[in-house]
Amino acid sequence: MAKAVSVRGLTKAFGARTVLDGIDLEVEPGEFVALLGRSGCGKSTLLRILAGLDRDVEGEAEVPGTVSIAFQQPRLLPWRKVWRNISLGLHRPDGRAIALKALEEVRLTDHADAWPLTLSGGEAQRVSLARALVREPDVLLLDEPFGALDALTRLAMHHLVEDLxxxxxxxxxxxxxxxxxxxxxxxxxLVLDEGRIVATHHVDLPRPRRRASVVEQRTRVLADLGVDVEEAA
Amino acid sequence: MTLSIAGVATRPKTATPVQTRKFTLPLRWISPVALVLLWQLASSTGVLSPDKLASPLTVAQSAGELIADGQLVEAFAVSITRVFFGFLIGGFAGVVLGLVSGLSRWGETLLDPPVQMLRTLPHLGLIPLFILWFGIGEEPKLALVAAGVAFPLYLNLHAGIRQTDPGLVEAARVLGYSRIERVVHVVLPSAVPQTLVGLRIAFGTAWLSLIVAEQINADAGLGFLINNAREFLRTDVVVVGLVVYALLGLTTDALVRLLERRILRWQKR
Structure with a gap:
């Protein structure tokens, strides 16, 4: 079966600074992969390349299927109503019906005719997710989509994303x-550091996962990020 | 002269809360009304001679007469026609040039440098050339209004297009918008607020250009009415003409504000 994403020897430099340094990565269809790292480790750059937003690279990055994306900021068009934000670019005559169905999935049907600037941060991010999913992508790229949300909204969004x-x-x-x-x-x-994948962890815990069930593995992942939990505590 | 126009260039901030408005609006009228009363007092007591400035009452009376005998309406119609057609020509030029230079790299490279150079010319200084080129009929007046309108529209439309959030364009690209859809749904709407600012400035310069053009040589219109009155020392008629100019400026400004509220209703207020 073809890979959803295959990246070989991907290198990206901005001037003298190498942001991605020979990345190899394969993602199976339907697999959920997290790219973890500090700011500036190159993870967002990798995502931008996969989205086709940055083509000036060395190496190969192939995404054979359709791609969709949600960013840290919702990036909705403030001058188009919520439902139009979802249906625009779909090129489907039944755009509104499709948009309404997508809004139902993120529980925002009531806001279909609202202006995006009237939404809360969490609501706008849910619209952004609905907009990404309605394209039925083979690959969904999520660029820190919960980074700007408060802790409680973030928890709700985790469940929503897993559901979807x-x-x-x-x-x-x-x-x-x-x-x-x-x-x-x-x-x-995948733990990224200075443009390289420095560690890979498979998480085989049953879903839905609870915080307590991940504690043991958490320590090991943090160690790869250079954080000693015992010491930090 | 440009200063007074720059004063109206900023877009209105968030509306004052209703309660304060209710309270302060009558208060704000105290000093203007007092000034008019003072003016009337100075005229009635002879401190202000009618040769320098007619009294408010005389001005009001003359306005009534000028309306009754049709002079004012005729002058008004002539002037407003000049602004209308001048605005049409200048607006078309400003918008077309602004779109070409905003949307295409080549357009910008070729168009923007000359336009940016020309805009530093005070367009009212072009009158001698315009008279030589177009004679002394309607054409130089239209040309002056058109020049006054084209530049602010071009500059603001161009700037508005350039200010488009690249994040939105990127998102649209990944989400499958065609190039035309990116222009129609992302780039142009984001240029609208700035373009409306340009539209308000353009109306301001349009009236200004008209007033100046009508001072030079005119056998009809508000400027003619004023100049004619000057020769007969009729300061009352001069003031009537000025008031009409002011009201016209206020009206177009209010129209653009109305348009802003309608078009920009997606903005959080």
Whole structure:
């Protein structure tokens, strides 16, 4: 079966600074992969390359299927109503019906005719997710989509994303610097540091996962990030 | 002269809360009304001679007469027609040039440098050339209004397009928008607020250009009415003409504000 994402020897430099340094990565269809790392480790750059937003690279990055993306900021068009934000670019005559169905999945049907600027941060991010999913992507790229949300909203969003992923089964690449988020959601965690994948963790815990169930593995992942939990505590 | 226009260039901030408005609006009228009363007092007591400035009552009376005998309406119609067609020509030029230079790299490379150089010319200084080129009929007046309108529209439309959030364009690209859809749904709407600012400035310069153009040579219109009155020392008629100019400026400004509220209703207020 073809891979959802295959990356070989991917290198990206901005001037003298190498951001990605020979990345090899394969993602199975329907697999949930988290890219974990500190700011500046190159994880967002990798995502931008996979989204086709940055083509000036060395090496290969192939994404054969359709790609969709949700960013840290919702990036909705403030001058188009919520439902139009979802249906625009779909090129389907039944755009509104499709948009309404997508809004139902993120429980925002009531806001279909609202202006995006009237939404809360969490609501706007849910619209952004609905907009990404309605394209039925083979690969869903999530660039720290919960980074700007408050802790409570973030918890609700984790469940929502897991639900949506189980229902639609795209391959997901989630960029995050939140270890717990990665452990709660991902099948596989890749730890990035200075443009390289320095560690891979398979998370075989049953879903839905609880915080307590991930504690043991958390320590090991944090160690790969250079954080000694015992010492920090 | 440009200073007074720059004063209205900023877009209105968030509306004052209703309660304060209710309270302060009558208060704000105290000093203007007092000034008019003072003016009337100075005229009635002879401190202010009618040769320098007619009294408010005389001005009001003359306004009534000028309306009754149709002079004012005729002058008004002539002037407003000049602004209308001048605005049409200048607006078309400003918008077309702004779109070409905002949306295409080549357009910008070729168009923007000359336009940016020309805009530093005070367009009212072009009158001698315009008279030589177009004679002394309607054409130089239209050309002056058009020049006054084209530049602010071009500059603000161009700037508005350039200010488009690249994040939104990126998102649209990944989400499968075609190039035309990116322009129609992302780039142009994000340029609208700035373009409306340009539209308000353009109306301001349009009236200003008209007033100046009508001072030079005119055999009809508000400027003619004023200049004619000057020769007969009729300061009352001069003031009537000025008031009409002011009201016209206020009206177009209010129209653009109305348009802003309608078009920009997606903005959080």
């Amino acid at each position: 992923w189980i229902r639609h089964k795209p391959a997901v690449l989630l960029v995050t610097h939140d270890v717990d988020e990665a452990l709660l959601l991902a099948d596989r965690i």
